[in-house]
Amino acid sequence: MDEGTGLTAEVVSEAGPRVRLSGGTLFLFVVLLLAIVGVGIQAVHDLNLFAVVTLNGITLAGLYFIVASGFTMIFGLMRVVNMAHGSLYMLGGIVAYLIQQRMIPTDPTSFDLPQATLGSFLIPLILATLVVAIVGLIMQQVFLRWNQGQELRQALITIALSIIIADQAVAHFGGIAKQISTPFRESVHIPYIGMYGTMRLAGLIIAIVVGVLLLLLITRTRFGMVVRAGVDDRQMLSALGVNVQVVFAIAFLIGAFLAGLAGTLGGTINSVNKADDSKFLLISLVIVIIGGMGSLVGAAVGAVLLGLLDAYTAVYMPGDYSNYGIILTFVLLVVILAVRPFGLLGRAG
Amino acid sequence: MIPARYQWPIGIVVLVVAALLPFVTTSFETSQILTRALILGIAASSLIFLASLGGGVSLAQTGMYGLAGFLFGNFVAADGGATMAIGIYPALALAIVGTVLVSLIIGLISSRSEGIYFLMITLAFGVIIKLIFEKATDLSGFGGINNIPAPSFLGNTTTDPNNLYWLALAISALVYLGVRYFARTPFGLAFQGVRDNPTRMRALGYNVIVLRTIAFGIGGLIAAISGLLNVWWLTEIAPGTIDVGPIIYLLLIAIIGGLYRIEGAWIGALIFAIIDNRLRSIHFVGDRTTTAIGVIFLLIVLLSPGGVMGIYESLVTRFRRPRTPGPTIASDDGTAASSVAGD
Numbered sequence: 292m293d294e295g296t297g298l299t300a301e302v303v304s305e306a307g308p309r310v311r312l313s314g315g316t317l318f319l320f321v322v323l324l325l326a327i328v329g330v331g332i333q334a335v336h337d338l339n340l341f342a343v344v345t346l347n348g349i350t351l352a353g354l355y356f357i358v359a360s361g362f363t364m365i366f367g368l369m370r371v372v373n374m375a376h377g378s379l380y381m382l383g384g385i386v387a388y389l390i391q392q393r394m395i396p397t398d399p400t401s402f403d404l405p406q407a408t409l410g411s412f413l414i415p416l417i418l419a420t421l422v423v424a425i426v427g428l429i430m431q432q433v434f435l436r437w438n439q440g441q442e443l444r445q446a447l448i449t450i451a452l453s454i455i456i457a458d459q460a461v462a463h464f465g466g467i468a469k470q471i472s473t474p475f476r477e478s479v480h481i482p483y484i485g486m487y488g489t490m491r492l493a494g495l496i497i498a499i500v501v502g503v504l505l506l507l508l509i510t511r512t513r514f515g516m517v518v519r520a521g522v523d524d525r526q527m528l529s530a531l532g533v534n535v536q537v538v539f540a541i542a543f544l545i546g547a548f549l550a551g552l553a554g555t556l557g558g559t560i561n562s563v564n565k566a567d568d569s570k571f572l573l574i575s576l577v578i579v580i581i582g583g584m585g586s587l588v589g590a591a592v593g594a595v596l597l598g599l600l601d602a603y604t605a606v607y608m609p610g611d612y613s614n615y616g617i618i619l620t621f622v623l624l625v626v627i628l629a630v631r632p633f634g635l636l637g638r639a640g
Numbered sequence: 641m642i643p644a645r646y647q648w649p650i651g652i653v654v655l656v657v658a659a660l661l662p663f664v665t666t667s668f669e670t671s672q673i674l675t676r677a678l679i680l681g682i683a684a685s686s687l688i689f690l691a692s693l694g695g696g697v698s699l700a701q702t703g704m705y706g707l708a709g710f711l712f713g714n715f716v717a718a719d720g721g722a723t724m725a726i727g728i729y730p731a732l733a734l735a736i737v738g739t740v741l742v743s744l745i746i747g748l749i750s751s752r753s754e755g756i757y758f759l760m761i762t763l764a765f766g767v768i769i770k771l772i773f774e775k776a777t778d779l780s781g782f783g784g785i786n787n788i789p790a791p792s793f794l795g796n797t798t799t800d801p802n803n804l805y806w807l808a809l810a811i812s813a814l815v816y817l818g819v820r821y822f823a824r825t826p827f828g829l830a831f832q833g834v835r836d837n838p839t840r841m842r843a844l845g846y847n848v849i850v851l852r853t854i855a856f857g858i859g860g861l862i863a864a865i866s867g868l869l870n871v872w873w874l875t876e877i878a879p880g881t882i883d884v885g886p887i888i889y890l891l892l893i894a895i896i897g898g899l900y901r902i903e904g905a906w907i908g909a910l911i912f913a914i915i916d917n918r919l920r921s922i923h924f925v926g927d928r929t930t931t932a933i934g935v936i937f938l939l940i941v942l943l944s945p946g947g948v949m950g951i952y953e954s955l956v957t958r959f960r961r962p963r964t965p966g967p968t969i970a971s972d973d974g975t976a977a978s979s980v981a982g983d
Contacts, residue, residue, distance in 0.1 A: 372756055434942070442756040443697065447895070447941040450888050454934030457885075462928060569884040573767045576760055584757070617771045624764060625749050632752035 322626050333607050342484045344606045345599070350491040352598025353498030354557055358571050359578035359590040360505055361549030367522050367585025368542045370442050371435060374449040377572030378456040379423050379547050383554020384563035385464050387419035388471050395472070407472035415471070416559075420551040427547020431540060439539075453568060461565050468562040471555065494556045501549065505587055518542060522585065577620065581627050583637025592635055596623065658809055662802045671801035675873055677913040678808035681906035682815055682866035684893040686859040689819050692900045693828065694855050695835035696754065700762040701863045702890050703769035704743050706882030708867030710773055711735035713785035713877055728791050736864045742769075743860025744853060751852035754838075766887050774879035784878025788871045797872055808869050812906060815862055819902050822858070831855050885930070892937050 334341035362376045373379075394415065395405040434448050475493065478486035509515040517538050520528045529535045550571075557567070564570075578597055582589025600623060604616030627635065662670045687701045715731030726734075750761045773780040794803045822828040831851050833841045838848050871877050880886075889912065897908025915936065919929045 370756070372760055443759070444941060446756060446759060447891075448938065450891070451934050451938035451941060454885070454888060454937065455931050458928060458930035458934060462931075569767060572884070573764060573771070576764045576767075580761055580764060584760075615772070615776055617768065617775050621765070621768045621772070624768070625745065628749045628752070628761070 318626075318630060330603050330607055339483070339485065340606070343487075344602050346481075346484055346487065347491075348599035348602030349595065350495045350560075350598075351601055352594040353495040354553055354560065355574055355578060355598055356498050356591055356594035357501055357549050357553035357556070359575045359582075359594055360501065360587060361546035361553075362575040363579045363582070363585055363587065363590045364505070364549075365543055365546040366579065368518055369435075369539055370440070371543075372442070372446045372449070373546070374446055374572065375430065375453040375456060376449075376546075376550055376575050377568035377570065378453040378460075379427055379550035380554040380557070380571040381460060381563075381565070381568040382426065382456065383419050383423045383551035384471070384558030384567065385460055385554075386422050386551075387415040387555040387558055388469055388563050389464075390415035390418055391471055404470060404472040407474050409474055412471075412473050412475075412559075416555045419555050420548060423551025423554065424544050424548035427550070428540060428544045430547070431543035435543075436536065436539070453572070457565070457568050460568075464563075464565065466565050468564040469558075470562050471559040473559050488560075490556075490560050494560055497552070497556065501552070502587075502591055509587065514538070514541065577624060579634070580624065581634055583631075583634030586634070586636040589634055589636035655809070655813055659806065662805055667799075667801055670805050671798075671873070673910075673913045673917055675801055675805045675808055677906065677910040678805070678812050679866050679869045679873060679909075680890070680893055680912065681909035682808070682812055682869065683863055684890055684897065684909055685812075685815055685819065685902055685905035686862035686866070687890060687894045688897070688899055688902050688905045689862060690855065690859045691894065692902060693819075693823060693832050693835065694852060696750075696758040696762075696852075697891070697894075697899070698750075698762040698856070698859065699759060699887050699891060700743070700746055700750075700766040700769070701859065702882050702887040703766035704739050704860045704863035705867035705870065705890075706773070706877065706879075707742060707769055708735045708739040708864035709788075709871040709877040709881070710780060710785065711738045712868055712871055713788045714779055716789060718785050718788040718876075728789060732791075732868060735868060736861065739864035739867070740857050740860050743863070744857040747853040747856025747860070748849070751849050751856065763887070766882070767884060770879055770882045770884075773882070780877075780879055784876055784880075786876045788875050788877065790872035790875070794872060797875065801873075804869070804873055808873075811865060811869065815865070816902060816906075819862075827851070827854070888937075889933070892933070892940075895937075895940060 330341075358376070358380055362373060365371050365373050365376075391405075391407065391411060394411045395407060397405050430449075430452060434452065435445050438444055438448075473490055475489040477489060479489050479492065481487050481492075507515075509518060517528065517533055520533075521535060521538055525535060553571075554563075554567075557563075557571075574597065578590055578593035579585075580593075581596060582591070582593030597620070600619055601616065604619055608616055631637070658674075661674060665674065683701060683705050686704070687698060690696055690698045690701075712731050712735040715726050715734055716728055717725035746762070746765045750758055750765070753761055790797050790804070794807065797804045823832065830841065830846055833844075834846065834848050834851050841851075842848050870881075874881075893908040893912045894905065895908070896911050897904025897906070916929065916933065919932050922932075
């Protein structure tokens with residue numbers, strides 16, 4: 292299972308998911324159809340609500356994609372399951388919050404967030420993302436560089452790091468969820484939908500930009516070419532005179548950068564929370580398992596599926612059952628893995 | 641490795657000494673260290689069972705352990721659980737059956753993957769089980785189910801922990817012997833064959849997926865038993881009991897003990913229980929026990945590549961390079977010389 296991942300599958304244009312009309316695929320379609328009909332029946336009652344919920348799901352998917360794309364990229368190239376990816380996400384939010392507090396402290400007598408300016412919003416965001424990228428790079432250089440290829444050991448090392456980061460985060464940050472202040476508090480008007488939060492839209496746009504840039508990086512640059520070659524045959528690439536260690540370091544830096552970026556955005560749109568590490572590790576895992584490990588397009592598909600599922604179950608699950616929406620994530624995972632054991636766009640082995 | 645003819649005597653001596661321990665330890669030590677180690681040991685043995693015989697590290701075992709506890713709590717309608725009160729023994733049976741069914745489903749799905757993929761998929765399932773109970777407050781109360789009753793023959797498990805300790809010890813012995821026995825049954829041998837060379841086993845006509853799924857179900861059964869002991873011991877269960885932290889601790893226990901020796905489960909659990917208990921009393925560690933445990937974990941995986949870790953590294957390569965010594969069938973004197981670890 293060391294040869295090949297979806298990172299190459301998607302750049303060769305004709306190599307999409309090989310859809311065979313087997314019983315399993317048919318089953319997947321039936322399940323999807325039932326889900327669409329189920330949501331559809333309720334959606335016709337209130338089309339505006341449906342549009343808002345769909346946009347909620349898509350913006351959520353944007354955030355999920357930024358996290359999962361970093362995870363899948365590290366895995367695709369280096370076979371490292373970075374169990375500390377959720378911790379890097381959480382670290383992004385925490386560092387951004389702490390920097391912003393230095394710039395504009397919260398008034399302890401008031402529950403309101405301090406009013407941020409463009410500077411006191413962007414500077415913490417950028418600094419925190421860079422800090423997380425560097426933390427990720429250090430992590431790779433100190434703990435993962437010298438045991439390349441020992442998949443389980445590397446996973447265990449990142450697990451140990453995630454325990455330490457989580458506990459230190461609680462110690463220095465506390466257990467209460469906090470939010471990063473933004474100047475973009477107003478809503479904007481979108482046709483057919485109405486007023487919608489600016490930051491959520493901004494998050495979606497950033498996610499699309501990230502996705503396009505990553506795809507261009509992988510398909511159009513020399514670095515991307517080297518990465519694709521490394522995914523297929525690490526030894527051969529090294530033998531050809533490419534400094535694989537530098538490629539790995541840059542890839543890990545980018546992966547950690549994406550986790551940090553998502554953390555700062557998530558901390559602005561939602562909140563900075565001590566439980567985010569396990570939550571976003573799970574989200575990364577599920578998206579990458581659904582989409583196919585190492586596949587960028589797969590991560591996008593998985594993120595949209597999971598985002599929409601989260602948004603629809605929050606609204607359309609009947610009455611008291613909306614808390615059980617997480618069970619549908621379980622069902623989604625089971626159904627997709629039953630039909631495509633390597634994920635929607637994953638390649639066997 | 642201990643020669644085969646000494647295995648039974650040594651095993652019996654260990655068991656007798658363990659059974660007599662509560663007479664020399666305080667009831668706090670019996671409960672917080674010994675009983676805890678046995679319960680965690682049984683849970684870890686389900687992980688080691690799958691890792692040693694099947695070659696896959698399952699992180700869903702903590703989920704199974706919690707699932708059994710939550711099901712039992714709900715069926716006996718303890719505080720915070722749903723109201724569907726039935727007797728303790730039917731509840732016990734239903735909790736075990738329910739947990740095994742869920743683990744068969746998860747096993748069926750994750751059996752198609754191997755190595756690091758198997759680890760990721762089972763981790764995802766483990767965390768999802770936790771999230772289901774966290775969100776579904778009808779099933780888990782707000783902050784957990786409390787006052788879960790234990791069977792009456794155990795007495796009050798808080799004031800008199802000895803009965804529960806002996807029960808956990810007896811079950812540990814049964815699980816240990818059961819796993820050792822299983823490794824020598826035709827099914828157990830086929831399961832180990834799948835670990836060493838799935839392709840060849842498939843060619844020989846074995847259904848690899850079914851073999852792995854049933855074994856995963858057995859792992860779920862062992863985890864369910866320890867989950868029930870756990871709720872009798874703690875008298876409560878909360879979603880936090882099966883969070884990512886505890887999932888990782890179970891893996892840590894298995895790693896301390898050695899992923900490929902079933903007796904390592906209890907050794908690892910005992911070391912973990914002692915460390916966890918003693919760390920709290922060290923001044924500079926204080927509230928940061930988790931960090932200390934994380935550092936210990938990190939040191940173990942970093943520093944012992946030839947020792948403990950050397951075995952784990954072979955886990956991944958195991959799929960490509962089958963191990964030469966298969967489990968031996970029987971030694972000269974007729975006693976089982978087979979080792980789960982295939983030493």
